Amino acid sequence: MLTRRLFPIAALALLAAPSALAAQAKEYLYLANTLGGDVSIIAIPEHKVVGTVPATVVGNSPDDVISTREGDVLYISRLDTKDVIAVSTTTEKALWHVDVGGTPNHLALSRDQRHLFVPLYDKGELVVVDTKTHAILKRITVGTSAHGTILGPSGKYVYVGLMEGNQLAQVDVATNTVKRVIHAPEGVRPFQLSPDEKLIYAQLSKLNGFVVIDIARDSVIKTISMPTMGGPAPKPSLALSHWVVNHGLGMTSDGKYLVANASLSGFTAIYSVPDLKLVGTIPVGKEPNWVVFSRDGKYVYVSNRRDNTLSVISMADRKEVTRLKVGEFPQRMAVATAVRPR
Amino acid sequence: MTSRRDTLKVLFLSVLAACDSAIARLRGERLVPIARLDQVPRGSAYRTTHGDDPLILVNVDGKITTFLAVCTHEGCPLGWNPTQHLIRCPCHGSAFDTTGKVVNGPARLPLTPLRTITERGEVLLVEPRGMGREAGA
Numbered sequence: 001m002l003t004r005r006l007f008p009i010a011a012l013a014l015l016a017a018p019s020a021l022a023a024q025a026k027e028y029l030y031l032a033n034t035l036g037g038d039v040s041i042i043a044i045p046e047h048k049v050v051g052t053v054p055a056t057v058v059g060n061s062p063d064d065v066i067s068t069r070e071g072d073v074l075y076i077s078r079l080d081t082k083d084v085i086a087v088s089t090t091t092e093k094a095l096w097h098v099d100v101g102g103t104p105n106h107l108a109l110s111r112d113q114r115h116l117f118v119p120l121y122d123k124g125e126l127v128v129v130d131t132k133t134h135a136i137l138k139r140i141t142v143g144t145s146a147h148g149t150i151l152g153p154s155g156k157y158v159y160v161g162l163m164e165g166n167q168l169a170q171v172d173v174a175t176n177t178v179k180r181v182i183h184a185p186e187g188v189r190p191f192q193l194s195p196d197e198k199l200i201y202a203q204l205s206k207l208n209g210f211v212v213i214d215i216a217r218d219s220v221i222k223t224i225s226m227p228t229m230g231g232p233a234p235k236p237s238l239a240l241s242h243w244v245v246n247h248g249l250g251m252t253s254d255g256k257y258l259v260a261n262a263s264l265s266g267f268t269a270i271y272s273v274p275d276l277k278l279v280g281t282i283p284v285g286k287e288p289n290w291v292v293f294s295r296d297g298k299y300v301y302v303s304n305r306r307d308n309t310l311s312v313i314s315m316a317d318r319k320e321v322t323r324l325k326v327g328e329f330p331q332r333m334a335v336a337t338a339v340r341p342r
Numbered sequence: 343m344t345s346r347r348d349t350l351k352v353l354f355l356s357v358l359a360a361c362d363s364a365i366a367r368l369r370g371e372r373l374v375p376i377a378r379l380d381q382v383p384r385g386s387a388y389r390t391t392h393g394d395d396p397l398i399l400v401n402v403d404g405k406i407t408t409f410l411a412v413c414t415h416e417g418c419p420l421g422w423n424p425t426q427h428l429i430r431c432p433c434h435g436s437a438f439d440t441t442g443k444v445v446n447g448p449a450r451l452p453l454t455p456l457r458t459i460t461e462r463g464e465v466l467l468v469e470p471r472g473m474g475r476e477a478g479a
Binding site: 034035060061063079080082103105121122145163164244329331 | 416419421423425426428430431432433434435437446447448
């Protein structure tokens, strides 16, 4: 009798469970602190540091952090141990790891999220990892110092920037083979693709600005110089402990704006696309390194690795809203809608 | 129990350190305290700064070696991996052993060692010329 009475209540509770879970899901920024070995968690849109995935879980110099679309898993490449770990955002514990046999840098996921692309700086390879079986499916030779990796908007190609090889490799995702080599005047640092996947916007090691490369023509069609803000143009030099002028380039999801860090000068700049007109400059922290956006595009986040801060910038106001203290040597970031542990 | 030989060794080393610091001072070299000895226990490393320059002190079997903690690849500040006992670069994964030698690229050049003197429980940096000023970049 009691069971019969309780059954509808239990059924209702079960039905309500997924929506209750969804109600707890919230947008967070996950920021990898490479020297700290941990990941800072920042609530969006409150912009408060609400937690840390500790070094006991991450550790070993996290280089990049990316998220699945669902926000349930983070993939983190680790420089010291030459591996990639998968971390659950629900438990904030490691799920699995894969040794990749070389120093992994910036990661990308295939559109179906089955394949994780891992560039190996010291091997010149792009490793394809099966995210279900955790097996390495293929090692693709892409060229010297494979560094940045982006899945193109079509989902057909993954692009790998070569930091010392002065070129990019366009890899066919269906066959996992290099389809095309795209040349650059010097070492390719952060880059972005135009929504039609015809152009590459790329920061180069020693250029105070970025270039626009026409993929089909394999040539630079435009070079944009960053403003100097009244000071001398920054020059890369080891004496100043820098060998890269600018690091960090992001494109809004609507493809209308490009956000470019001026790393030696300590500001970030917003350019309209496709005309590449400078529409704003925003002072940030010391040595801005990476750029990501909130899901609604209202905020852009810039990690400042030399003063251990995160700049939160309003895209509408083109102003820094707040600057947060994070972990040591913050670099790469990912935005994920996740359910955190209680 | 400390043997007579150990006591003499400690005494000898203290005299040497005192001579070292006295000579450095006579030469007009600037000695800057950068760490307390207890901050660098055996088998560990201690990171600090002098002005804008990051430093790393490593203690191998009681011998402390100090390096400019700047990667010779791209100038990034270096960290310490306590499990690997290696000095590591957070930018591109270069690794250096406790003698400053490259054990993993992309760095090709070894770390720059810095002269230090241990005196009265402190590690003193013999400041190289031009070091310790606030960088403007």
